[in-house]
Structures are given as structure tokens and as C-alpha cells.
Amino acid sequence: xxxxxxxxxxxxxxxxxxxxxxxxxxxxxxxxxxxxxxxxxxxxxxxxxxxxxxxxxxxxxxxxxxxxxxxxxxxxxxxxxxxxxxxxxxxxxxxxxxxxxxxxxxxxxxxxxxxxxxxxxxxxxxxxxxxxxxxxxxxxxxxxxxxxxxxxxxxxxxxxx
Numbered sequence: 623x624x625x626x627x628x629x630x631x632x633x634x635x636x637x638x639x640x641x642x643x644x645x646x647x648x649x650x651x652x653x654x655x656x657x658x659x660x661x662x663x664x665x666x667x668x669x670x671x672x673x674x675x676x677x678x679x680x681x682x683x684x685x686x687x688x689x690x691x692x693x694x695x696x697x698x699x700x701x702x703x704x705x706x707x708x709x710x711x712x713x714x715x716x717x718x719x720x721x722x723x724x725x726x727x728x729x730x731x732x733x734x735x736x737x738x739x740x741x742x743x744x745x746x747x748x749x750x751x752x753x754x755x756x757x758x759x760x761x762x763x764x765x766x767x768x769x770x771x772x773x774x775x776x777x778x779x780x781x782x783x
Contacts, residue, residue, distance in 0.1 A: 623696035625674045626688070626719055630705035632678015635663055639701045640676050682711040685718040694722035699729040 627643075629635050640663050647656055647665070657666045663676035672693065677685070688695075698719050706712060720726045 623723060623725070624672055624690050624693055625697035625699065626695050627674065627676050627699040627701060628679045628685075628715060629676075629701040630679050630707070632676075632680060635676045635678065635701075636660065639699075640665075643674060679706060679711060679715060682714040682718075685715045688719065695719045696723045696726045697729070698726070699731070701731050703730045703732045 627635070627639055629639060643665060644653075644658065647653055655668055657668055658664075659666070665674040666672070673690070675688070677688070679685075698716060700706065700712065700715075703712075716728065720728070
């Protein structure tokens with residue numbers, strides 16, 4: 623299983639989420655087990671060859687051409703979700719990336735200081751069941767929580783009722 627991380631503007635990836643992932647790997651004491659590339663942005667687990675790929679979503683249709691030489695993309699991460707143009711872009715990327723494999727996970731990160739009430743209403747237009755109860759603004763199974771409503775109160779996202 624490979625991972626792909628999207629941010630609306632690709633040229634902000636290196637100084638943000640790419641560095642955050644390296645920081646997390648370092649905090650776990652695993653730095654030497656990974657290989658790091660900046661062109662294109664990628665982190666590869668040396669033992670298995672599994673990759674974390676970083677892409678901008680300036681043109682969501684470009685995601686249809688992304689291929690991996692073995693395995694499948696089972697982890698899809700949207701960084702700073704409120705920056706994306708709309709849910710149509712998210713659905714296009716998700717449909718292009720999450721295919722194949724038995725399990726998949728979608729992570730969304732919303733800046734708590736951002737006003738995400740409009741985003742929450744957009745997200746609620748396609749309700750789906752949430753058997754895991756996982757908060758959508760942090761993580762969830764791709765098949766379960768994509769339509770769950772997200773509310774922001776006091777700068778903090780909360781799961782809708």
C-alpha cells in the first residue's frame with residue numbers, strides 16, 4: 623500500500639506537509655529506514671519500496687495519470703482541505719487514486735483557525751454511514767465517512783450530530 627498527499631497548491635508541499643512527515647519519521651527514530659527525494663517530492667521506505675508521494679491539486683484531472691509500479695494507493699491525504707476549490711475536485715482525485723486493493727484510508731486536515739462552516743455544509747450533501755465513528759477531520763475509511771458533516775466552533779472542528 624502506497625500513500626499520496628495532496629495540497630491545493632503544489633509549490634507549498636515541500637515546506638509544509640513534506641517536512642511534517644520527515645519530522646514524524648525522525649521522532650519515531652526511523653530516519654535511516656527511509657529515502658527522501660525532493661524532485662519529485664517522495665519518501666520511500668527502503669525495506670519494501672512503498673512510497674509516499676506529494677502532489678499539488680492545481681488540476682485534479684492530472685491525478686488520473688498517476689500510476690505506481692507495484693501495489694496500489696491505499697492512503698489518500700488532503701492537506702489544508704479548506705484551500706481546495708470544492709468537493710468536485712476532491713471527488714475527482716479520490717475516484718482516480720483509490721482503486722484496487724482491499725483497504726483504503728482517507729485523511730483530511732483542516733486548519734482549525736480557518737472558517738470551515740461552508741466546507742462542512744458542502745461535505746454534508748452526500749451523507750454516508752460511519753460505522754467506525756472516526757472523526758472525519760482527522761481520519762477515516764474512504765468508504766465510510768466522506769460525507770460526514772464537519773462543524774467549526776471556537777476554532778476547533780467537531781463531528782456533526
